[in-house]
Amino acid sequence: MRFRFWVFSATLALIGCGQDSGAGETASAECDGDGIVVVDAWTEPARAGQAVSAAYMTLCNGGDTDDALVGVSFAGADAVEIHLSSMEDGVMRMTPISALALPAGQSVSLSPGGAHVMLIGVTDTISANSPPSFTLQFETAPDASVTVDIRTAKDHSGHH
Ligand SMILES: [Cu+2]
Numbered sequence: 001m002r003f004r005f006w007v008f009s010a011t012l013a014l015i016g017c018g019q020d021s022g023a024g025e026t027a028s029a030e031c032d033g034d035g036i037v038v039v040d041a042w043t044e045p046a047r048a049g050q051a052v053s054a055a056y057m058t059l060c061n062g063g064d065t066d067d068a069l070v071g072v073s074f075a076g077a078d079a080v081e082i083h084l085s086s087m088e089d090g091v092m093r094m095t096p097i098s099a100l101a102l103p104a105g106q107s108v109s110l111s112p113g114g115a116h117v118m119l120i121g122v123t124d125t126i127s128a129n130s131p132p133s134f135t136l137q138f139e140t141a142p143d144a145s146v147t148v149d150i151r152t153a154k155d156h157s158g159h160h
Contacts, residue, residue, distance in 0.1 A: 027114065031107035033062025036141045042149040046126040053126065055117040055134070055148055060107035068099040071137035078121030085113055094118070099139065126150065
């Protein structure tokens, strides 16, 4: 079991490792919209049986009241968590968070090296032929369904 745990940790480190800039920070910018709009949702291809994968997106809260992303559900993984990456003493760490703040009039980006949606125990193959559909749960706004694009992040190579 020690060995299995090590493999799992190494995979987490690889996935959590993205661009160095912006680690631990959540980029935000002003935005307009009607309620919460999800744009640019993407994930990498993943095999059924893969230990972990991650998904990213930008959430614009165009409403007048602060909200928060409090959960993500996806039928093709054993568990889905919202994680925050941070750099501590040169080591990238990921911390599960129960809510990601979405201030009114701001867009918040989940991106490699920062906040991300962690897919734990992938059970359905994720590919361009079968793009995943997530349901996002918010503190106040109604649930939103989002279809996620498949991309390959080139910046993951060479970091291992
Ligand atoms: Cu993570």
